Amino acid sequence: MPETDRALRPLLRDGAVLGEGPDAAVPVHYGAPLREQRHLLDGTAVVDLGQFELLEVRGADARSWMTTVTTQVLAATPVGSSASLAVLSPQGRVEHMASAVVLDEEALLLILDAGARAGMRRYLEMMRFAARVELIDRDDLRVLGALSPAAEVLPQLGLPAPVAVWSEPWPQVAEGGVAYGPDPEDPVGAVLTVCDTASLEALPWRPEHLAGMSSWEALRIADHRARSVREVDERSIPHELDLLRTSVHTTKGCYRGQETVAKVLNLGQPPRRLVMLHLDGSQDIPVAAGGEVRLGGSEGKVVGAVTSAALHVDLGPIALAVVRRAVPLDAALSVQVPVGEAGGESTAVWIDAAQEPIVLPRDHGARPATPKL
Structure with missing residues (x-):
């Protein structure tokens, strides 16, 4: 802390x-x-x-x-x-x-x-x-x-x-x-x-x-x-x-x-990207920071982690996560939510998540400030 x-x-x-x-x-x-x-x-x-x-x-x-x-x-x-x-x-x-x-x-x-x-x-x-x-x-x-x-x-x-x-x-x-x-x-x-x-x-x-x-x-x-x-x-x-x-x-x-800053802006791509997640609220289980983000379900590849989560009055459960740049923009994701322990091992459920892009891969183009007239 x-x-x-x-x-x-x-x-x-x-x-x-x-x-x-x-x-x-x-x-x-x-x-x-x-x-x-x-x-x-x-x-x-x-x-x-x-x-x-x-x-x-x-x-x-x-x-x-x-x-x-x-x-x-x-x-x-x-x-x-x-x-x-x-x-x-x-x-x-x-x-x-x-x-x-x-x-x-x-x-x-x-x-x-x-x-x-x-x-x-x-x-x-x-x-x-x-x-x-x-x-x-x-x-x-x-x-x-x-x-x-x-x-x-x-x-x-x-x-x-x-x-x-x-x-x-x-x-x-x-x-x-x-x-x-x-x-x-x-x-x-x-x-x-x-x-x-x-x-x-x-x-x-x-x-x-x-x-x-x-x-x-x-x-x-x-x-x-x-x-x-x-x-x-x-x-x-x-x-x-x-x-x-x-x-x-x-x-x-x-x-x-x-x-x-200049090298990544002009020649490269950021290795990770921030994304907003719209979470499936049907299970009524709150997501917390630190939860793994995977491609697909629980057997999918770990591609990032939740950094912030909240319940929005209009949008429902939402979160921010940092994921690998290569994750497709339209990929279905799942978020890990620990729910307790069984037999000495931690247990978790997986919540479906849809992406709302924040940072795009570099090949989509960065947008500079609009010049003031």
Whole structure:
């Protein structure tokens, strides 16, 4: 599990059930997950993303320095603007991911997944050298997720003025980006609102104001968005997860791992690809991350693994999985679901799964950003 030593009080109300793994600090739902998801889709509820961590990069060189040490262009970007970024290894593997907001002329706020801040901070400290920057852990702040800024979703609640609001026009390809597959159907996007923690905890939250993490994950999966603590492993390159769409600026140069990015983009193919799975819900058995993905049934060849799964209010059971590039786009797949042990051996059932492509094999063509007119 990612490392963290933060003390966190979740935004609780009656019926709250805490999550597991990286989301153990916040409610997975409050007793009615599908109703909560509908409220989130309708723009009348927010999600407690208090497990997300915040790191401020402040100083005269903050934006120019972050441009040189990450995959994104942040120099000269307007105050209040948002971006997605990554840090790659020298071999082009994904090491860190973050959402960034320009706070003022000399500061950026990085929003990181649960437990991811310590690793990002170590990397940035290693790369600081003579740059005029300081790194500040912002545990006084908390993130709310919704489809619009939180103050627009809950105007009656009296939310404090936000410190930052992050959003991007997903799935639009960002400047310098390249899409490795089709846009998701009916995307809803995501908005992260960052506010003072103490002020949020003091508000009179009502049941209808909050949706659980299961709702957020269902919408994220349907939007084809990769999450660092779910989809990224030690082998991940950004092409496999469609990160070139918004998180990697392919023409700026001067960042660690750029040779791999350029080589795979121009000459090769990513060895794996992210896919969304529509799961057979007739057996009423929830799928979990880590389940094997096979061609055909239980006797088929293992071709990947589930990375995220959720129950979507409209689409039913869905999942993200990383599979081998060579898996045919129209191939029928099956997902392993452990159900217990018998005779000292673990037992499992197999759920049929249909693919919805996210990342396509390279011979289908990568799509660059549409030039602005």
